[in-house]
Amino acid sequence: MQYELPLIEGRLIKRYKRFLADIRLADGSEITVHCPNTGSMKRCAEPDSRVWLSDSANPKRKYQFTWEWVEVDQKYKACVNTARPNRLVEEALLARSIPQFTGDYQVVREPKVEDGRLDFRLDFAPAEGQTPTYIEVKSVTLLEQDNGLGCFPDAVTARGLKHLQRLLVLHQEGHRAVLLFCVPHEGIQRVRAADHIDPAYAKALSEVVKQGVEVLAYSVKFDHAGMTLLNEIPVDI
DNA sequence: CCTGGGACATGCAGATTTCC
C-alpha cells in the first residue's frame, strides 16, 4: 500500500489514551493525533521516538493526522496502524503474490462465521472443487530484545484466543484455516508465541496448530511512501 | 481492593431513508 500524501515526521510525546497521542513536530509545535492501535503497543510507544503520521485530508475528523509508523530502538521502523496489515494481506491476496494461496479464488473481506467474523475468506471457483479457506491476520510488532524474534501477542488477549478457536472449528468442519502473522517491523525476522505474556494463548496456538490450523508469517518492506508484504519468515511454535 | 461502566476516535458494514 502507498500513502496518498507524504508522511509527516515528528516525535512522540505520549500516547495517553487508547485513541490519542501527542506528537511534537519538527517546527516545535505540538499536536494530538489519532492512534489507530488496539493493542498495548509494548515497546512501540516510547516517549521521544521518531514517528510518522499520515494526513487524512478529511475535514470531518476531529484529529487530522493518524499515527502510522514508529522508530523502535532508534533503528527499526514499525507500523502501529493495525488497519494496515490487513490491507497489505488483502493486496497480496488480490495480486496472487502469496505462494501458499493458489488457485482461482475470490477474496471476501470480513466473512461472518458462527460467532463473529474473520479477516478473509477465499472462495474458489466451482472447477477447483475446493471448500473455502479462512484467514485471520495478526500484526506482530513486539521485539522484546534485539534478537530478531518477534513476540505475539503483546498483551493478554481473550479475543485472540477466540479467533484461534474459531479457526479450529472451521478446520474441523473441513475448511482450510490459516493464521497469518503480518510483521510490519524491520527488526523482526521470526515470530514466536509469547508464553511469557499470555501463556493461555501460546498453549492454545500450539494446540490448534497440532490439530491442523496453519500458521504463516510474512515480513513487510517499508519504503518512503508505503509498505508491501515481503516474504515468508519462520514461526516458532 | 476490586469491579463495572463510560469516554475516547475511527472505519466499516449493513440498514434505512431520501431523492431523482
Next chain:
DNA sequence: GGAAATCTGCATGTCCCAGG
C-alpha cells in the same frame, strides 16, 4: 425503482472514576 446519502451499531484497549 434504483442509486446515493445518511444513520446505526459494532469493534477495539486503556484509563479513570464511582460504588460496593
